[in-house]
Amino acid sequence: IRPTAHYSMGGIDVVKFDDMSTKISGLYTAGEASCISIHGANRLGGNSLTDAVVTGKLAGLGAADYAAKQEGFGSGKRASELAQKWQAKFKQIANGSGKANEMYELREELGAQLWDNMGIFRTGEKLDLLSQNLEGIRARYDELRVADVNPVMNTAFTDYVELGNLILLARCACLAAQKRLESRGAHTREDYPKRDDKNFLKHSIVTMNDAGELSLGYKEVVVTEFSLDGRKPQ
Numbered sequence: 001i002r003p004t005a006h007y008s009m010g011g012i013d014v015v016k017f018d019d020m021s022t023k024i025s026g027l028y029t030a031g032e033a034s035c036i037s038i039h040g041a042n043r044l045g046g047n048s049l050t051d052a053v054v055t056g057k058l059a060g061l062g063a064a065d066y067a068a069k070q071e072g073f074g075s076g077k078r079a080s081e082l083a084q085k086w087q088a089k090f091k092q093i094a095n096g097s098g099k100a101n102e103m104y105e106l107r108e109e110l111g112a113q114l115w116d117n118m119g120i121f122r123t124g125e126k127l128d129l130l131s132q133n134l135e136g137i138r139a140r141y142d143e144l145r146v147a148d149v150n151p152v153m154n155t156a157f158t159d160y161v162e163l164g165n166l167i168l169l170a171r172c173a174c175l176a177a178q179k180r181l182e183s184r185g186a187h188t189r190e191d192y193p194k195r196d197d198k199n200f201l202k203h204s205i206v207t208m209n210d211a212g213e214l215s216l217g218y219k220e221v222v223v224t225e226f227s228l229d230g231r232k233p234q
């Protein structure tokens with residue numbers, strides 16, 4: 001028996017709530033992958049499945065509507081270019097030279113780093129350390145190669161891609177946590193124990209440019225019928 005993360009707060013920024021569209025034309029998001037500000041800074045138990053059902057329906061209808069309005073699906077050139085890019089990447093990475101355990105050891109190390117330095121209770125010092133260590137993990141990830149060369153059902157390559165996504169997500173979360181100098185929801189900064197609505201009643205939005213660099217911005221929170229009372233001891 002071991003503890004696990006059962007939810008990722010935040011997600012892909014949604015620009016229009018009634019169809020779950022994002023800034024990227026034709027990309028729709030729903031459920032845990034989406035961020036539409038309905039859970040506040042800490043999703044309450046049980047609310048995720050309702051979220052997935054509601055936003056899933058909206059996104060499905062939104063995407064279907066988008067698809068119906070397209071005059072065609074193009075020449076397939078872009079899809080073919082992307083497929084070729086991934087095939088080249090596969091050949092480069094799954095070239096048989098990787099050591100079987102190296103990738104899984106790195107994943108374990110990533111988990112340990114996040115557990116130790118970016119658990120629910122955080123400090124600026126620990127987050128800065130994590131940020132440095134993530135750069136090291138990223139550099140080691142870039143050197144990884146997959147031992148299995150099979151192009152069909154290559155789960156080691158899937159694990160490789162997923163590990164890259166985990167590292168990227170960890171970097172985004174760490175950057176946002178470093179700059180959020182307050183405590184709110186599941187983000188408890190031991191060095192900033194109070195909630196600071198004046199400066200931080202906003203979403204952290206991390207964007208990546210084509211060079212792979214991350215930048216942090218903010219988006220206002222839309223407050224509707226529930227007022228912003230803090231939690232009070234019973």
Ligand SMILES: Cc1cc2nc3c(=O)[nH]c(=O)nc-3n(C[C@H](O)[C@H](O)[C@H](O)COP(=O)(O)OP(=O)(O)OC[C@H]3O[C@@H](n4cnc5c(N)ncnc54)[C@H](O)[C@@H]3O)c2cc1C
Nearest residue numbers: 004005006007008030031032033045046047048049050052
């Ligand atoms: C242990 C645990 C207990 C939980 N208990 C509750 C609870 O009691 N109540 C509650 O409301 N919520 C609970 N949750 C949270 C809830 O289960 C999840 O938030 C919810 O299931 C997310 O649904 P989803 O469809 O958004 O994402 P997921 O269920 O994660 O679905 C995403 C799917 O996309 C697939 N996928 C990923 N990448 C790709 C790709 N590149 N190409 C194609 N497919 C891909 C995945 O394989 C997966 O099937 C719990 C979560 C956990 C882990």
